[in-house]
Amino acid sequence: MSTPRGTGGVQAAFAGLRGPLLAAGLLAGAGLLDLAGAVGSTREVFIVITQEGISRIDVTGWAWLHAGIAAATVLAALFVVTGHRRAVLTGMVAAAIAIAADLVAFPFVPxxxxxxxxxxxxxxxxxxxxxxxG
Incomplete structure (x- = not known):
């Protein structure tokens, strides 16, 4: 079965961008998920109980930093859609920084x-x- 007339050029144009498009979607999804988790953790109170007593942990500053990294990840995902080499490198750096920030925030919203x-x-x-x- 052949493709309808006029769609072969569009499919050929996007054939080389399948990897970056999927990566951009995953980056954007992870960024939005991080953004929701970071904003949600600013409203929660975290308490640690030790031998010495009870301590309240304020993670508001870290949560806003995490939200900023998440927003930068979403912007990098939009940049990755172009498929340029610099965009791909920017997306890789943003993903690595986001993973590091996620590991820091892991105990609070696992x-x-x-x-x-x-x-x-x-x-x-x-x-x-x-x-x-590429």
Missing amino acids: WVETLAIGLNAVALRLLYVYART
């Missing part, structure tokens, strides 16, 4: 961070493969 680390890791791998072959 389920959100597990998902975000997975999405960022897969996006980083896709971008790495695209950078080596």
Whole structure:
């Protein structure tokens, strides 16, 4: 079965961008997930109970820093859609920084961070493969 007339050029134009498009979607999804988790953790109170007593941990500053990194990751994902070499490198750096921030925030929102680390890791791998072959 052949493709309808006029769509072959569009498919050929996007054939080389499949990796970056998927990576951009994963980066954007991880960034939005991180953004929701960071903003949500600013409203929660974290308490640590030790031998010496009870301590309240304020993570508001770290949460806003994490939200900024998440917003930068979403912007990098929009830049990755172009498929340029600099965009791919920017996406790789953003994914690596986001993974580091997710590891720091892991004790406070473990389920959100597990998902975000997975999405960022897969996006980083896709971008790495695209950078080596493209």
